[in-house]
Amino acid sequence: MFITVIFGEGREEILNLNCKVINFIHFIKEKCNLDPQETVDLMDRMGELVNLAERAQSTDLVSSLLKERESYIPLRVSRGEGSEGPKYTAVFDFGTSYPELAGNASISHIDSEKTVKSFKEEGQKEWSI
Secondary structure, eight states, rough: EEEEEEEEEEEEEESSSSSSSSHHHHHHHHHTTOOTSSSSEEEETTTBBOGGGGGGGSBBBGTTOOOOOOOOEEEEEEOTTTTOOOOOEEEOOOHHHHHHOOOSSSTTTBBBTOOSSEETTTTTTOOOO
């Protein structure tokens, strides 16, 4: 059981789902060069958030949260100002390596400067995120 995480900058990695959520999150933060105190989440190709923050200390297996053979994009989560909800920003600028990913996000709480509008891999259906 595995997933693909698109780290931008021409980097994609296949990750095993048979590990604990807490270790998986640590690995994602390390690969994204994020501070261990930062909050990270993943977004699938349908634009759905995984909500990893809710399970950050879980010892459950990642396979209970993610769909095998799917692709995910890492997002940095920051607190919104005032009564706003959390703000999600793509960790990497996809405009250079994946120009087809650049554009405005269709989900209002995701920062449109660095987040994906749509993604189309060869032979794959379009991503609307």
